[in-house]
Amino acid sequence: MLNNDHLNKSEIKKRLLEKLNTISGNQADQESQIMISYSAKKENYIDVKDSEIDKDLINKILKERIKGKPLAKIINEKGFWKNIFYSDDYTLDPRADSEILVEQILNDCFKIKKKFNFLDLCCGTGCLGISIIDELENSFCDFIDISKKALNACKKNIIKFEKQKNSKLFHSDLFENYPINRLKNIDIIVCNPPYIPTSNYLNLNNETLYDPRISLDGGELGIDYYIKIIDHLINVKFKGSLYFEIDPIITENMYKYLLVKGIKIDYKKVDYLSLDRLIKITLPNNN
Numbered sequence: 001m002l003n004n005d006h007l008n009k010s011e012i013k014k015r016l017l018e019k020l021n022t023i024s025g026n027q028a029d030q031e032s033q034i035m036i037s038y039s040a041k042k043e044n045y046i047d048v049k050d051s052e053i054d055k056d057l058i059n060k061i062l063k064e065r066i067k068g069k070p071l072a073k074i075i076n077e078k079g080f081w082k083n084i085f086y087s088d089d090y091t092l093d094p095r096a097d098s099e100i101l102v103e104q105i106l107n108d109c110f111k112i113k114k115k116f117n118f119l120d121l122c123c124g125t126g127c128l129g130i131s132i133i134d135e136l137e138n139s140f141c142d143f144i145d146i147s148k149k150a151l152n153a154c155k156k157n158i159i160k161f162e163k164q165k166n167s168k169l170f171h172s173d174l175f176e177n178y179p180i181n182r183l184k185n186i187d188i189i190v191c192n193p194p195y196i197p198t199s200n201y202l203n204l205n206n207e208t209l210y211d212p213r214i215s216l217d218g219g220e221l222g223i224d225y226y227i228k229i230i231d232h233l234i235n236v237k238f239k240g241s242l243y244f245e246i247d248p249i250i251t252e253n254m255y256k257y258l259l260v261k262g263i264k265i266d267y268k269k270v271d272y273l274s275l276d277r278l279i280k281i282t283l284p285n286n287n
């Protein structure tokens with residue numbers, strides 16, 4: 001722990017790194033910077049002055065972190081894309097892997113000049129939809145989640161990033177309470193559904209298990225949500241584009257299902273670790 005010695009920012013960081021190396025692995029450097037900037041109420045480590053660092057607060061955070069609680073769950077914050085999002089016990093902490101969805105959707109949208117309507121389905125913190133509309137002027141996003149508490153977190157982020165005029169929240173089991181008329185006006189659905197096969201769920205590492213089960217468990221093969229979503233969208237003849245987060249753990253079963261349904265994959269993308277992470281698909285009624 002940090003003691004009462006007078007320590008400057010880089011000395012504190014060095015001490016934190018010593019403590020975090022075993023628990024946080026290759027994230028230790030980033031986590032030590034986050035702890036220091038959080039304690040100083042600054043968004044960036046570089047802006048922190050020595051006098052602003054709250055060592056008592058860092059000690060408290062470190063104590064929890066050493067017990068294995070993820071940093072984001074201790075400080076209720078997680079950096080994603082270009083912002084820091086509120087996250088809590090009821091939300092999946094935003095993952096860097098998911099940023100490829102934002103990057104790719106923005107790439108596709110920048111090619112067309114229009115006002116887009118998005119739907120962030122299974123929104124959690126809202127990190128996907130909010131990051132997208134933050135970069136596309138005049139665009140609008142609906143957010144759906146089955147968890148009222150996750151929607152509360154999403155609302156906090158919408159307020160934090162001043163997107164109240166460009167967003168609407170829906171408490172719904174997938175499309176159950178979502179007006180069909182709104183769906184007709186959606187250009188792009190972005191969705192990172194729960195996709196861990198149930199049998200793999202309990203073998204997840206302890207830190208992942210801090211995220212709510214409802215955000216992770218995707219049924220027997222991990223593809224229950226994709227099937228329900230796609231079947232519904234085919235039924236209602238959805239005309240827009242569909243971007244899903246995927247994972248190598250489910251790709252084989254997912255591709256089999258898409259083949260059987262005659263659904264075309266427009267393209268796939270890999271994440272920073274070269275793992276399958278995104279598919280864009282076109283539904284049969286769009287061909």
Ligand SMILES: C[S@@+](CC[C@H](N)C(=O)[O-])C[C@H]1O[C@@H](n2cnc3c(N)ncnc32)[C@H](O)[C@@H]1O
Nearest residue numbers: 092122123124145146147173174192193194215
């Ligand atoms: C993997 S998390 C994704 C959160 C966020 N979009 C992200 O990428 O960080 C899945 C989210 O789906 C929500 N969810 C689970 N079942 C749902 C359902 N039947 N209808 C709507 N949302 C659901 C969970 O509450 C959780 O917030």
